[in-house]
Structures are given as structure tokens and as C-alpha cells.
Amino acid sequence: MTNEKHILATFDEALASLRDSVLLMSSLTERSLDRAITGLLKRDDDMCAIAIADDEEIDQLEKQVDKDGIDLLLRFQPVASDLRRVVSAMKLSSNLERMADQATNIARRARKLNQHPPLPETELIRPMYLHAMAMFKDAIDAYVRADVDLARSVVPRDEGLDELNRTTGRRLIERMAEDPSQLRGYLNLIFISRCLERVGDHATNMAEDAVYAVAAEDIRHQHLAASR
């Protein structure tokens, strides 16, 4: 990707502002997920409340990114790499907002779990969280550093997270049968597992968007086509 500045300084300023908004969203989303999982694993209701409250700011940032992106398209009518950057930023923000929603869902369910005695199976969530967050960080890193190889490496890792979700789900269903008195708790954990699986999907989307932004290549759905 070219690094030359545009002749129109305002164009560079607008692109930089859009990028900064996306990076801010990314930081806030990461923090929100971290807070939600901390609220779950450490049984900290205050942390859960903060994670839920975080969502409002991230929602507003999504709206701002869309507004700024549309404004850029309107004012500067970008083409080629500039167009891809703007479109990718808008798509990234949509995925980040959905990730933040998952953080909120996790926090809400964690609060419910915290009202009951701790379940050892809660620890099943930790490896999923670590896997999902690693994908998230690499996807954002790939976008920021325009690293196509790193972005491509994120996509196949989603299958690993999906498998973790399946095995976690199976284990929790077994426990439901073994200990029906904790059914609600296990159900909440199943939903939390599912939330993290969705985080991985969004991270995959973001990595695919990063490849598109840098290399103008659409790598979406290839893993689905290959598996058919």
C-alpha cells in the first residue's frame, strides 16, 4: 500500500480520524470483554456492571465511524486503496460493536451465575476466552500493520474455537444430566461459550476485512467452500 500523503491534507486528516475511531473502538471492546470475563471468573459483579455500561460508548463510536465513513465517501470519493480502507473501517466497526454486545451478554450471564455457588465448570470458559482474544488481537494488529499474512493466519483458527465451543457444550450438557439442580448455571455457561464462539467469528470477519483492505482480495467463505 502506498504511504504517500494525499495532496488534499483534509483527506489524510479524515482517514486518520476514521482509523483512530476504529482503534479506540477496538481498545474499548477488548477492555469490555476482559472486564466481562473477569467478572465471570472472579465473580465480580461490579466488573460485570462496568462491562455492561461500556457498551453505550462503543455503540456511539460505531455510529460515529459510519457517519465519518459516509462523509469521507461523499466528500472525497475515494478509489482503490483509499476506498478499501474506508469500507473496511466501517465493516470493522460493525464487528467490534457486535463483539461488545457479546461482552455485555457475557457480563449479564456472569451476574446471574454469581448469585449462586461457584461452578467448577466455569473454568472451561478460560481457554475459549484466551483463544478468542488472541484471534481478536491478531486481527486488529493485522489491520493496523497492514499485515496480510497475519490476517490470513487468523481465519483457520476459528475452527479451533468452534471445536472448543462444541466440546465445552458437550461437557456442560453431560453435567446438566448429572446435576440437574445446577441446570440454569450450566445453561448460562453454554450461552457464554457461545458468545465467545461468536467473538471468534467476528475476529475472523475482521481479519478477512484486513486482507481486503491491504490486498484487495476477498477471502471470505473460502473455508466453507473448501469443506464442501
Place this chain on the structure above:
Amino acid sequence: MVNILEMPEIAHTVHEPAPIAETPPLGMIEIKQVDFAYGNHQVLHDVNLSIPPRAVTAFIGPSGCGKTTLLRCLNRMNDLIDGAHITRGSIRIEGVDINEPTVDVVDLRRRVGMVFQKSNPFPKSIYDNVAYGLRIAGVTKRTAIDEAVEKSLRSAALWDEVKDRLHVSGYGLSGGQQQRLCIARALAVEPEIVLMDEPCSALDPIATAKVEELIRQLKAQYTIVIVTHNMQQAGRCSDRTAFFYLGRLIEVDDTAKIFSNPSQRQTEEYITGRFG
């Protein structure tokens, strides 16, 4: 039994049929290794470009890159400038080198029509503007001229706006209408190729949209080459885009490719406004 085909008397007269000479498609332009100079000042360097028929090809590039010079080579308008000449290479239209001494340059300019940046209707009526070329070509029958005028004005999407005032001066039309009148005038003599040098740069957005829509319709029948400074126009109107810089062809490709993911860094930098 003797194979008659192997008999010496017969064999030498039986031969493989001559291969059918491939006729270039109507309106096909081949530019090969063209250098061009104004006097001693070379402005085009080794330009190689195929312009497909029945499609719109856009020439883009910063001012002074040679795109208008190349455009004007295609109908030898540069002949009108002292000292301007192709110093190397050839330009072939439908296989014929247009700079051969045997080429009738008047007929060339009929076949390769041109529309200029500033519309230039003749100081005549709308009807006479369109009929002019026909009369110069020797058409005298009134009904033939009437039909040709109507056909050309319809082709230029102007008929409905002027059919009731054909004898009004062409100067009485709006800028956009004048430009479409000039297009009708070019179409009246049944060209194969239409060259357009920034045809919309002096027009308002509505008139521009009408001319662009006209270009879209015309390409079904004509080869169109358009020089434009408007990237968005090139993106909207053209099928192929050629980017020029300092007299050289840097890149040519499908328009969608040029404006989404050009191969050359210079092209990317120009179309994204990083230089020019």
C-alpha cells in the same frame, strides 16, 4: 488404382486453401510503438495500446501527460499543427495505418469523429448543423437529409428537445444541448469511432449526466475514446482506462480493476490524489 490427387498433373494444382486473412473488427484501433513530437519536443514515448471496438476507453493522466495529443493522433488532427508528427510507430484502424500517404484524411475524420471540450456548433440552425457533413459529402436529396438529421438527433438524445425548433440557431441551445448537437453532428456522417476530449468539463451536473448516459448508449454501436480529468466520470462511463504520465502509457486495464486495485503504484498515486 491411382489416386488422382497424387498424379503430378493434379498434385501441383491441389493445395491447401489460403488462410482467411483475419479482418480486424470494425472500429478496432491498434497503437504500436508510437513516439510523437511537436518539433523537437517529444511528447509521446513508445505508446502501445489496443482500443477495443464498441466499448468506451478512457484516457486519464495529469495535465501535459500526452493523452489529448494521442487522442488527436487518432484522426490526425495534429496534422493541423506545424511541426507535429509521429516520429515512430503506427496507428492502425481496422488494420490500416492511418498515416500512410494513401489514406484520405478527410474520410478518416468522417470515420473518426471528434467532440471537443468546448462545444462548437456552427453558426447555423440546429438542422443545418447536423446536415452540414452530409451536404459536404454530396447528399442532396431532402428526404435523405431529413431522415439522417432526425436519426442523428435521436441518437444524441436531443430530438425530443428540439424537434419543434430545428430551424432555430444552434447557439440558442443550452451548453449541454449544444454538446449533444455536436455529437449528433459527428454521428450524422456515420463514423465508426467517436473521440471525446473532456466533453463534459464545461457542463453542469445534469447536462453531464445526460451526456454520460448518451455515451453509454452509443457504445453499442461505436468505438468511443474519451479524455477526462474526472476520475469518477472515467469510473462511471468507461470499460477500459489507460493512465498516462509524462508521455508514457503507465497502465491500461479494465476500468473496475484500475479504480479498485491498479497494478502500478504511479496509477494508484494518481487516482487517489497523491500526486498530479
